[in-house]
Amino acid sequence: MYELKTKENDGSVIEFIEAVENPRKREDAYQLLDIFTNTTGYPAKMWGTSIIGFGAYHYKYASGHEGDAPLVGYSPRKAKISLYLAPGDQNRGELLEKLGKHTSGKGCIYINKLADIDTKVLEKLIQHSVKLLQDTYS
Secondary structure: OOOOOOOEEOOOHHHHHHOOOOHHHHHHHHHHHHHHHHHHOOOEEEEOOOEEEEOOEEEEOOOOOEEEEOOEEEEEOOOOEEEEOOOOOHHHHHHHHHHEOOEEOOOEEEEOOHHHEOHHHHHHHHHHHHHHHHHHHO
16 A cells, blocks of 8 residues: 655654755745744644655645644745745736746745745735635535
8 A cells, every 4th residue: 555755753853954955045034934833823733854844734635645744834945945835816816926036836936035935925825825725624
């Protein structure tokens, strides 16, 4: 049976951020830590080896696949910073139009640096994602 690799663990969020080589990206990671913590009210936890997650939910798909995931999170990766937020709906699309310079996939938003985006819009995206996932998987 498939075992999910990205699980909540006791890894140190601060040690992970301190290991980010790029100084600007490390500073952005600390600012994101404050934004996500203050916006969600959840403490930061490591998920796998490279995702900082906030809160958690349990999902189960019609296929029978199930698991746990953070409500929201981010990862300061080498190429870009990945923001893990709930997949799109109309509200997310409208917020993304106001976010600033980014690219996006189904559940991820990619930014080069925090200065490229409007952090107030990011806060709204975080709130929207938490509510959407809690309503869907409560």
